[in-house]
Amino acid sequence: MKKTKQIEKNAEKVNRYLNSKLKGNPKKLYDAAGHLIIHGGKRLRPYMVIQSCQILGGKSSNAMNAASAVEMVHNFSLVHDDIMDNDEMRHGVPTVHKKYGMPLAILAGDVLFSKAFQIISNSKLSDSATMQLVSKLAKACVDICEGQLLDIKMAEERKIPSQADYITMIGKKTAALFDVSCAMGAICASNKSKDVSNLSSFGRNLGIAFQITDDLIGVMGDPKVTKKPVGNDLREGKKSLPILMAIKLAKGKDKKIILKAFGNSKVTRKDLNKAVEVIRSLGIEESVRGQAQKYSEKAKKSLSKYSGSAKSELITLLDFVVKRSV
Numbered sequence: 363m364k365k366t367k368q369i370e371k372n373a374e375k376v377n378r379y380l381n382s383k384l385k386g387n388p389k390k391l392y393d394a395a396g397h398l399i400i401h402g403g404k405r406l407r408p409y410m411v412i413q414s415c416q417i418l419g420g421k422s423s424n425a426m427n428a429a430s431a432v433e434m435v436h437n438f439s440l441v442h443d444d445i446m447d448n449d450e451m452r453h454g455v456p457t458v459h460k461k462y463g464m465p466l467a468i469l470a471g472d473v474l475f476s477k478a479f480q481i482i483s484n485s486k487l488s489d490s491a492t493m494q495l496v497s498k499l500a501k502a503c504v505d506i507c508e509g510q511l512l513d514i515k516m517a518e519e520r521k522i523p524s525q526a527d528y529i530t531m532i533g534k535k536t537a538a539l540f541d542v543s544c545a546m547g548a549i550c551a552s553n554k555s556k557d558v559s560n561l562s563s564f565g566r567n568l569g570i571a572f573q574i575t576d577d578l579i580g581v582m583g584d585p586k587v588t589k590k591p592v593g594n595d596l597r598e599g600k601k602s603l604p605i606l607m608a609i610k611l612a613k614g615k616d617k618k619i620i621l622k623a624f625g626n627s628k629v630t631r632k633d634l635n636k637a638v639e640v641i642r643s644l645g646i647e648e649s650v651r652g653q654a655q656k657y658s659e660k661a662k663k664s665l666s667k668y669s670g671s672a673k674s675e676l677i678t679l680l681d682f683v684v685k686r687s688v
Contacts, residue, residue, distance in 0.1 A: 368675055372412055373405040379430050383477060394462040394470035395477075398437050399478055402453030407432045407539055407678070410568075411547040413679075414561045416672035417665070420551025426545040427485040428495055432476040435499065436539055438474035441467055446510070487550060494549045494558075502542035509535025511517070516601050522610070528603055529570065537569025562665045563678065567661035571654040572683045577602035578650045579686065582638055591631075593638040599625025604650045608641045616640045651684070658684045 382395040408429035415425035416679070443449075444457040451457060459467035482495045511529040516523050523531075544565030548558040579587075580595035581604045591641060595602055605624065612620050623629045623637035661680055665673055 368408070369404065369409050369679075372409045373403075375426070376405045376408045376429055376433060378425055380433060381591065383430065383481060384473075390462070391466065391469060391473060394458055394466050395437075395473045397455075397458050397461060397470070398440055398452060399433070401455045403433075403437075405433060407436055407543040407677070410540065410543040410565060410676070411550075413617055413672045413676050414544040414547025414565070415550040416547075417561070417668050417670060417676065418551035418557055424485075424487065425547050425550040425620075427481050429552055431482045431495075431499060432539065432543050432546065434474045434478040434481070435503060435506075438471045438478070439510075439539075441471040441474065443510070445471075446514070466640075482546075491549050491553065495546050498545050498549070500540050502538045505534040505538035509533070509538065516677035517599065522606060523601055525603065527608060528606060529600065532570060532573040533566065536573040537566045540569030540572065557560075560667070563664040564661045564680075567657040567664070568680050568683060571657040571661065571680070574603055574650060574654040574657070575684060575686050578604050578654075580646060581605060581641060582647065591634075595632045596620075596623050596637055597626060597629055597634055603653065604641065604646050607649055608644055608646050611644050611646075612640065616644070654684045 380399055381396065384392050386392050411425050411429035411432055412422045415428075416422060440452065441458045444452060445459050445464065449457050450460050455461075457467075458470055462470065479496060482494065482499065485492055485495065487495070509531055512527075513535055513673065516527070516531060529682070541562050542565070544561040545558050548561040552558065577595065577600075580590075580600065580602060581593060583590070583592065585592050591597075596605060605620075607616065608620055609624070619633070619640050620637050623634050629637075658680055662677065665676065
């Protein structure tokens with residue numbers, strides 16, 4: 363991603379704040395909790411918190427606690443996701459459980475989760491705003507857990523899920539945190555429920571567009587960019603939107619080629635490439651981008667009554683999310 367100066371500047375501030383909060387004893391516990399944070403991440407969610415505050419005339423300093431709390435929850439979910447998926451690498455470094463062991467990784471995730479609520483509970487906002495932040499973030503955490511289980515169940519079941527089931531799953535697993543990022547930013551600046559609702563809607567629709575595009579890249583992305591082999595998600599049997607569309611659209615020989623590669627860890631590179639080419643020939647990229655664009659338009663509509671540089675920054679981020687290259 364070619365980051366804007368605003369995103370980079372925001373990331374530096376958030377990183378400093380996060381590092382100041384992730385200190386304590388035993389030191390190894392906090393080293394584990396901060397492991398993924400210090401090794402990467404664009405801090406898109408904290409950026410959305412800050413910009414959602416500023417779009418309503420709020421000060422970025424008022425939203426820093428909320429922004430950092432969101433990033434801690436995000437990293438908590440990554441630590442636990444990596445444990446569930448038994449992944450060995452993230453951001454080009456060993457995952458927390460591979461570097462520090464399973465018990466410490468679980469505790470590190472728990473610390474990140476707990477610290478997130480400790481930070482927003484100590485914000486300088488009114489009691490009413492603080493309660494709203496706690497409530498919103500707690501609801502998002504529940505949604506993320508529900509979405510993760512929906513994803514696991516979807517992977518275990520033999521049947522191919524509907525597009526509606528897929529959107530429900532990513533709406534909880536991925537979009538919930540984008541949604542709450544914008545909602546919390548709005549709460550830091552405004553007590554008007556309509557403003558919170560509008561920003562919440564923007565975040566949710568951006569989150570869905572983000573995951574749809576991410577899943578497209580997971581099937582036919584450039585390995586030099588993704589650091590994963592082309593067709594990786596197809597080989598792993600992920601029931602993502604592009605794969606669901608391809609299986610539904612393909613007929614006869616083409617369908618057999620896709621299904622031969624789908625969920626087959628022993629598929630040859632030749633057969634996997636052949637399956638990806640079939641997916642390309644079906645026009646899946648155009649169809650998936652069209653779906654992402656649909657959610658992008660919904661997101662833009664949510665911000666129609668606002669103006670200013672913060673709005674421009676959010677729209678720029680949205681456009682990048684939808685147009686990312688494979």
